[in-house]
Amino acid sequence: MAIPSLREQNDDPDVMVDINTTPLIDVMLVLLVMLIITIPIQTHSVKLNLPNGTPPPALTKPVVVTLDVAADGNLFWNGVRIENDATLEQKFKSVVGAGNEAEIHLRPNKDASYDRVALVLSAAQRLGIKKLGLIGHEQFGE
Numbered sequence: 001m002a003i004p005s006l007r008e009q010n011d012d013p014d015v016m017v018d019i020n021t022t023p024l025i026d027v028m029l030v031l032l033v034m035l036i037i038t039i040p041i042q043t044h045s046v047k048l049n050l051p052n053g054t055p056p057p058a059l060t061k062p063v064v065v066t067l068d069v070a071a072d073g074n075l076f077w078n079g080v081r082i083e084n085d086a087t088l089e090q091k092f093k094s095v096v097g098a099g100n101e102a103e104i105h106l107r108p109n110k111d112a113s114y115d116r117v118a119l120v121l122s123a124a125q126r127l128g129i130k131k132l133g134l135i136g137h138e139q140f141g142e
Contacts, residue, residue: 066135067105067107067120068107070112071110071112073112073113075088093127106132106134107136108136
């Protein structure tokens with residue numbers, strides 16, 4: 001025969017042993033609201049003495065030079081054929097010697113040999129050209 005335990009004999013619910021945090025949260029919220037209300041509004045300004053000068057001059061657009069490399073290897077400076085590599089170097093030197101360095105847009109033909117394009121790039125690097133960009137390179141992705 002089994003003897004019933006004390007728990008089985010008592011129909012009362014179990015005693016809750018956790019702390020009730022609701023009043024604690026209420027008190028904290030009241031303290032937070034009082035703190036927000038009592039803080040003075042920070043209304044201060046910083047006085048700056050800004051210069052009253054003339055604005056900087058407008059930027060001038062750089063000169064754009066188009067350098068085409070044809071399929072047969074001929075070079076064209078703004079549509080004018082360059083006869084030899086010495087003339088190309090003279091053109092590069094004139095661009096470097098100018099105060100406002102021109103932008104050189106290099107447009108190689110899809111069928112041009114790489115040697116000719118590499119010659120132009122090495123000459124530009126050797127002579128100190130800093131603003132050189134390849135135009136139309138999307139044709140090589142096909």
